[in-house]
Amino acid sequence: MDPTSSVNIRPPASAKRRRHVSLTTIDALGADTLFMIFTFLDLVHLIRCSAVCHSWRAVITKLKLLQLQYHKQHQADSASVSDLSNYSEKLINIQMEQLAMDQQRSSLQEGRVGVFQWKAHSVGFTKCRMKMGLILTGVGDKVMRLWSAESCKGLDEYQLPDRAPLIDFDFDEGKVVGLVGTRICIWKRIGTRDLFSSREGLFTRGLCMRYVDPQAVVGCEDGKARVFDMYSRKISQIIKMHPGAISSLCFSDEQLIVSGSSLGGISISDLSSDQRVVTFDATSSAGIKTMCLSPNSYSLFCGSSTGYASCWDLRTLRRRWETRVSPNVVYSMQHLRNDASTLVIGGIDGVVRIVNQDSGDVLSRIIMENSSESSCSMDKNKLIQKKKGIRLVEDDRIDLLLNRPPVTCLAVGMQKVVTAQSDKCIRVWKFGKK
Template identity: 65%
Template sequence: MDATTTGGHPPSKKKRSTRHRTTIYALSHDILSTLFSFLDLLDLVRCSAVCKSWNIIISKSKLLQTLYCKQQKNSGSTFDLSTSSERLLNLHLQKLAMDCHRFSMQEGPINVFQWKGHSVGVDQCRMKTGLILTGVGDKVMRLWSAENYKCLDEFSLPDRAPLVDFDFDESKVVGLVGTRICIWRRNGKRNIFSSREGLFTRGLCMRYVDPEAVVGCEDGTVRLFDMYSRKCSQIIKMHAGPVTCLGLSDDQLIVCGSSLGSVSLSDLSSDQRVAALRSTNSGGVRTLCFNPSSHLVFAGSTAGYVSCWDLRTMRTLWNTRVSPNVIYSMHHLRSDKSTLVVGGIDGVLRFLDQDSGEVFSRCIMNESSSSISNSSRDSYGVIEVKKARRLSEDTRIDLIPKTSRPSVRCLAVGMQKVVTTHNEKYIRVWKFNR
């Protein structure tokens, strides 16, 4: 075949030209600035967090400052851009974003996106920087996009030992596998680094802040593991009973709960428990989280109670029974001081005020409403889009079919979204609209 039969172009060149795709990175800074100028304030804040180059373009164009000043002027407030620092502007924008986050969870419409992400039941999830990591069940962890729900990567276990817990950051995945800590590289050559077998007794939970992972064990101890030397560097006796959940702050404060119902504190400079928060006598502690912005610790119990302590005074601020059954998981945005999301065995997603413990919203999925997303899926099937509905205080939970409220085994909170896993094949992302 000669060139004339292909419209005057060699076949190979035509084939290559059809594969060429233009990405957004091909657009100039001026064009991107023009596109960003059509966004509202909150969407512009989100764009500034997408990547470093977008952040630079938005900062240099002063779009955030201009939009914020315009909004303040329309609301009757005053904000003098010439005398206000960038730090002050960022604080104003952060408060605006947190207010929008809370209001959407309190009143906004809710869509639930679900897909079959694993071959068997999965009951763990983590969400960071627009990514979701799920696992525990079928010997593999999968990394998903929180925007289009596509599988971006997967990490297989090195042997038949069970995966107990995991976490991840921009460069690695860290997992508690049997009686070892394993590390998977996310970038470059795929390697699995593993500690020696039997460095600790049966581990029940794990958290880490680079370079150390902390494992809560069945014998009541917390074991510190250095991920670079691959050795157990410290053992701290925290409880008389099993350590069931952990929290780890950036300044190396360890908070852990026990099946006996107590919460204890220590830090990496000590080899023993340094403080114990008063037991609530409300069942064993099943889950907890620590808010570094407000110095508050929240714990969920097997009896359905959520408790809150202030670490600055070591006082109990509130203790509220929010569910008749076990609380499995709770989480909040890192910089959010207002909203705590709680899930448990009854399958109801609850939203609490961090200051008072008041439940201000309850949600379940509406099983009868369903549609198929247009987003293409590879080997993991299609995405179903369902509606969620809010429940009133007097709603009889036991009369709602369990298909609409499978137990929430784990949850993670992002900006105006919550990802949940239910010890089944489905992964669900709840999106709360303004």
């Protein structure tokens, strides 16, 4: 054969086949294979797998794997597999929720703590909100930013329309709602990025805002709560709540507006009324800085400007407990919606406190390690630092601990807490097992 002649070399048949073989995905596993895998899992991991996708949940539900594990863990007397129909889906759901809340309480009170922090804004910011695994940060510069609480990645940002300051904000699946200067602005999260802005002057000296679709309620310096309706895009109600400024707001499931005053009073009004329904004095010498409401126990938690946390029963309007949790201002308090055991509190001293909802006892005090040693990773030129959270013992002198920026706002998720601390960084505190 002439070595200079062209030769058409055919690739081996195996190489040709390899080019046409697609990658195997989890969807290629049949129900029988998934069943074999799932039988090795305990109840908590089965619950997590059932939330991954519809096909996995269908396998777990059809084969009654949750009921089997529930039966195994509770060791029902002489119950057989044929009796599993007694373990109804409602009972399993109750058990699932109880397990999740037990895990939440245990991890917050005793679990290991890792703190992930990264630069979120070019200047210091003071507010954060967390829902559906997403974190929204802002108040400080001219932009709000949306992050993933799990991966710490930046997902989106929302520019303010003009020079007016951002005062407060909230968000849901479809929109971001902000109190910007003296008006309400709404950013769409889905589809075209339209920005709606109400006319100016609607909320002169608005201090705080809470949003539950379709209404945004703004607490103002004149002691009035102004209700903005998203559909009519007008103020639908003006409710006189306090003689002094409204410093904090929260909603109940029954559409009650609960407001705290800079003078220390609490007022409750119904969205169907233009008048306050109930007023009582929560403190005699300090204003209320923050509030949150537990819908399951009808408990109202308040934090004051003098470092006190208190709990009120909204059915009897009586105080259940009051505790000095901070040497000065309590800026923020939150709990997971269905968690009736623990309350997370942040204040001027920069300590994250876990408090018992029933008694007000401080269960744990946590700070971020001050050491310069930490592990780091990069995500699109963003440096993410991982540090340890340190649980303080009873006799630790907090006033001697340095570099503790105040916790100006916090949000609570499942085994995690997000804090804004007046600097440029956002911090995600992740709680694991003991």
